[in-house]
Amino acid sequence: MIELTNVSKIYGNTVKAVDNLNLVIPDGEIFGFLGPNGAGKTTTIKLIAGILNANSGTIRINGLDIEKDALSAKMQLGYVPDTPNVFLRLKGIEYLNFMADMYEVSTEDRRERIESLAKRFSMDDVLNDRIQSYSHGMRQKIIIMGVLVHNPPVWILDEPMTGLDPRSSFLLKEMMREHADSGNTVFFSTHVLDVAEKLCDRVAIINKGQLLFCGSMEEMQDHFKKNTSLENMFLELTESEE
Amino acid sequence: MRNKTVLLTRTLIKNGEGLGIRGSSTFAKVMIILVFAIMVPMLMFGVSSLVAALLKILKQIGQEGVVLSWGIAVNSAIVFVFGIFYIISTFYFSSDIENLLPLPLKPRQIIGAKFLVVTFYEYLTTAVFFLPVWITYGVVMRSGFLYYLYGLIVYLLMPVTPLAIASVIIMIIMRFTNLSRYKDTIKVVGGTIGIFIGVGINLVIQNIAGMMSQDELMELLQKGNNSLVVLTSGIFPTARWGAEAMIYSGKLPGLLSLLIYAGFSLLIYAALLWLGQMIYLGGVVGLSETGSKRNHRKGLELEKKAVRGSVIRTYTLTELRLLFRTPIYFLNCVLINFLWPVFLVLPMLFQPEQAKTEMMQQLSIALASPEAAGWIIVISFAAASFLGGSNGTTSTSISREGQELYVKKYLPVSYRQQLTAKVLSGFVLGLAAVIMMVLFAVLGLKLSPWLGLLILATAWLPVLLTSLTGIIIDLYNPKLDWDNEQKAVKQNMNVLYNMAAGAIPAVLTIAAKAALPGLSSLIATTILLTAVYGLLCLFLFKLLFTLGVKRFCRLEG
Ligand SMILES: Nc1ncnc2c1ncn2[C@@H]1O[C@H](COP(=O)(O)OP(=O)(O)OP(=O)(O)O)[C@@H](O)[C@H]1O
């Protein structure tokens, strides 16, 4: 469960990237976070992950405050950033081991998970190579594996499908569904509305840091009083803001 | 159409970081300006008074021009040694290369622009040493306008020759040793070789200059009339012409020398462009490739590779891995610890045999005397403090995170633990320098092994101290906004600040020992030093865990 209460973030005294945001994402739900470029999605996600400090408001992960209870809250989280270029000079396996140590995963658990994840994502051939030598999609996969190796209850993914091949992307979506169905929370941002439409239980659309809409597909269609695609509604919502 | 080389140079300089002030907090900015405002003038004043004193003596024998030629020669040597590092990183390892290669630019335009950028940065270094020599000489000798004008031209062209020589060496090494599969190893080996070649060439040249017989030297001396200036041409040919241009600025030979000096500089620059046009691309293409094994047969070997370790241990090891695997970090943070003793030993090897044995004997005797013991421990602490400070590991440990700092923010590891691990990685490397120093003293200077052990048992404290000052400095003024690893360490002023932070306790320790003649026993000295340094470390740990942690928490990259 993720709760955002009156959260605002201002960059350098001027740019209000997130403006008084309120969101509750309960357990068992896949939540899609949509909005045009520069809307504040990445900023919100970084606030939830504890990377940025909010100027005001509170964020709770499974009831734990990300600022006051930082470490236990972070233990609940798995975060996939929007750029997968980290630790390029480590080997894939070293990276996974590093993450497992940071999240205090036992030796048996990590071995089992690394082995099965490497197979599922067809990464077993390259785990002994430096991440530097990976393609964009492979880097994305190793980061996702780094999250799954500690198997946190709350997943926060910033445009996770970008660069993944169809099979890996399908696999990830399947895993997200599984994870949510077993009572956990998945929060992700995306520009691919088809994915959002098919995968998410609920979506939020933000623009210029403000929440324009939050609810399920049906609720959105009720809101617009017509049976149209998410794409059309997205365009209409974000355009009327101009 | 504008000249592309000039255009590119301007873009590269603008894209650079200047003194690293941009993006720092106001407090840090004030501190930086203060340090500059105090240190630079102090250094320049020091050089200036030295020059004035030398001039007084040299004038009597008609050799005052030596000051200028040595000024230029020493500056050229400094530019050369620093240039080797600088050139490898800007020519080959900077990430902008990948963006430049697809542009419709000729290799010589890229080389030319990058060369000018390095030259530009070298002006800042040479200004500190050359300006005082130039001005002091001019004032003492009451030189006229032409002297200053020629001096300016000499100053502006001074980095060209040494940098061009450095570039040629580097380009040849990179062109003919580049096995892109092993890029990082090559970078490290190339860098190391470069340093040794640099130091070696200098020593050999010095030796050649020194090989002139006593009689010849006397003859030259007696001739007066600045005949000694000729000597320096052995080091950098340009030093002589530059000096003679300035000495005879009012006369025709001065103008001639200036023309030769300028002509030579331009010629060597042209030669560099020509060589660059031919071999630069061959060395640079494929630099971003990394070797990969794609090992199918061996499998994952998870029994060996996936084993749980403690947070601090894994974190520290990962820091060290990155330091060892990133060439620029390796050269500046790791190798430097092992180089100091080499710098100490090499010049000794080049001394004449007789002088060498005499010196060693005298040193060994001095070291063995009982009064010396107290001093030895004091000097070890001072040296350890200095060596620790000059190792840039902790003073760049936050900066090195760069845009990846956010990773450290979402990890469920307390900032206190993270900072501890960072201190630890710098401490381990600094310790290597102390161990090398003790080995050198025990094996080379016949220091008693017991004293050696005592030093090892205590002189880790100054290393810890400077590791702590380093990370605190970097926390307050981190350089996170870089696109190329060398900016994180090479163009990071925090390394210099921490060098100063290490030099201060070093100087104070020696001064204190000199001021307390009553304190001569080894045991008392050791206990006092250990207590003082120990307390300082505790204090800094406290500071790091309170203010430092707060500061780290507030950093947002
Ligand atoms: N480090 C920063 N400093 C200053 N302003 C920033 C910073 N990062 C983002 N912003 C600003 O904050 C706003 C929101 O940016 P954010 O990255 O959250 O957008 P986004 O919704 O993730 O966009 P995209 O779809 O392009 O990923 C933008 O106006 C952006 O310019």
Ligand SMILES: [Mg+2]
């Ligand atoms: Mg984004």
